[in-house]
Amino acid sequence: MAQDSTRQAPTAPTTPARALLPLILPALAVGVLASLLLLLVSGAAERLQDVLWGDLPDALGVGRYSVLWMLVMLTSTGILVGLVVWKAPGHAGPDPATTGLDAPVLPPVVLPGLVVATALMLAGGPSLGPENPIIAVNVALAFWLGRRLVPRMPGPVWPVLAEAATIGALFGTPVAAALLISEALAGRGTKGPLWDSVFAPLVAAAAGSMTTTLVAEPSFDLHLPPFGRPGWADLLAALVIASVAALLGMCAVRAFPYVHGAFTRLGHPMLALPAGGLVLGLLAALGGHLTLFKGLEEVGELAADPDGWSAGQLATMTVVKLAALLVAASCGFRGGRIFPAVFIGSALGLTAHALVPGVHPAVGVATGVLGLLLAITRQGWVSLFVAAVLVSSPTIVALLCIASLPAWLLVTGRPQMQLRDDGTAVR
Template sequence: MAQDTAPQAPPTAPATPARALLPLILPAVLVGAGASLLYLLVSGVAERLQGVLWETLPDALGIGRYSVPWMLVMLTATGVAVGLVVWKAPGHAGPDPATLGLDAPVLPPVVLPGLLVATMLMLAGGPSLGPENPIIAVNVALAFWLGRRLVPRVPGPVWPALAEAATIGALFGTPVAAALVFSEALAGRPLRGALWDNLFAPLAAGAVGALTTGLVAHPSFDLGLPPVGNHPGWGDLAAALVIASLAALSGMCAVYAFPYVHNAFRRLRHPMLALPSGGIVLGLLGALGGHLTLFKGLAQVAELARSPEGWSAGQYARMTVVKLAALLVSASCGFRGGRVFPSVFVGCAFGLTAHALVPGVQPAVGVAAGVLGMLLAVTRQGWVSLFTAAVLVESPPALALLCVASLPAWLLVTGRPQMQLRDDGTPIR
């Protein structure tokens, strides 16, 4: 009797029953709201402190708010202040930030106060890093330690997933970002149940985090640039392809330099040497690039976008190079912060440089493509890069251009070193 030799399809994982997913809704809601409120609290305190340091204090002293002397003083003082926290706080404000990405380890609770203080000082003082990595780390630790004690029935690994999704949703103002990040993280892993079963609880946490942020703070990522139009032309496609690829190559220059710059600061062997030294370098970079190259970059991106014609190609290019160098130094010398938000500024300035050089390049196309390429190089997160670039211009026709432009840019960065290091200082691939 002949046997059927056709290949058999792999068995499909059984779907998770609803009764197993329903108990996760309440933990997801609590973690989502808590993660968002903590993010808003940290951001609010940092913004108030920034106003004191960069407005109230220089005005009282009769010094220009963003004069070169004041930038040097403030960036150096920020390095000293954060260095003291890293040196003296229990747990030294967490592990070396150069070794961390968006997927945070579960830190001991004793580390969290120092990490929060170091983050708020950094955000207020002007280094070119965002709040994403430390806020995710704090929320992951709090969710894990409180969740295991208050709701022991929920498996331990669920809590970090909820906290990461909730914080990403709060940071970007939408749960779509969290769903995209988790779908990318789940790729290649054996799944227990369907994909949406695995995304159910994180998506709920991300949605609550995003809604809480939206109701309290009303954030918007739309830069208000002139729309691309319903029918982008071949010139727009060519511009997106070239700009995204060149931005990715520019970002890879910083990625390749990252371990060397990090090693140079690590040779100083003490946070009270490395961080003040980094602050001095950042002050000099701020003097070269201007005040728009300070801080995490989102408010500064909005200022650039309000007047795309307000700076020359040379000025945009200088801001691009200075901000990328400031990101490199800030991430290498020990400041606690993430690399996503300042990369958005670098990509935006890169795209506006292209627009200033070639007026036929639409500002929205230049900005979106520049941000896409830069984020692909720095984060190696395809979905986050594409999503962030798309929401900045809020133009559905631009999304098709970005999808095509992401392909050559991804080929330029995939398989190469990442802007994240192992504990021994070697880059992760």
């Protein structure tokens, strides 16, 4: 009996190599195509942005980021996106407030409108990133093409490959995708060895990230002053800033259903989106041009001179960008929330540095981003990863892991920044 009680439970059998090998070529193809689509949409949006925010105001003799031009551009962007959502087949996909990174498989007829709406949004200035709609487009393309070209492959494989590939392409590394897929598998209670389950998604993510790296050479390092050995003061700062960031993010999460409901009551995209664009223009007039767009290049401007901004300026940008994210996500613009949250968390961290110079900029930025992303995304591993890569300092990882604990306690089990079809918050 003693021997029987000490026996270990049998482990799940591993997948033989011959079952994994046929997945490699499809995963590589999905990874490359997902990255190229992301680069194509982002590149087109950047060129359009140069015209709308550079060539056009210069030709008209208007300041590029004058209050007048920001109001005109944001409102016009709302009108154009509203037209696409109104008239395009499929209305450019479902209400973005109801979707997350795990995109549904959309019919192919919806995709052109979704791509156009996303490109217009990226170029026009609303505070959203490309991640959610690009993942949705890649998931749909991978599913519909994969089912026809490789019919023997299980259908559910294609969305997973496309999601991993797009995440890898967005961040220029497969690590974020591996962490996201691992977290999703753990939530579903998937049995069997983890690496068998993530093998094909990791191949797709690696192909997507390498394609992006070779073509565009992305970098998330903000080149903040180097952070050395952490001390007790750094630990205290990390705990406080991450918790404050999580609470600030939860304010937006709590307000999300109410703001979304206010725009929904307008009853038509040609009312909700132009109204949202006008509000975003007013917010930009208050916070300045750095609070426009998805925020990745703008946060680089903040980090280039951490001591060049007053605490009041940084706090204003933090609050304005958070409000802009809330409005843009509520009124119907097609976009994701990760990149704006990075700006908000960074600005909050630099506010802490401006108020208390003893707070290292790298600690402030990393823990601010960590707390905001935990509140906005509820993706623990991805939040840790993004916060860590922004400062490229191995010694800060331990601080981030510790700071994530109280921040997670503040957000777990509470409403998420995603709504059901009836307008209530997902928990």
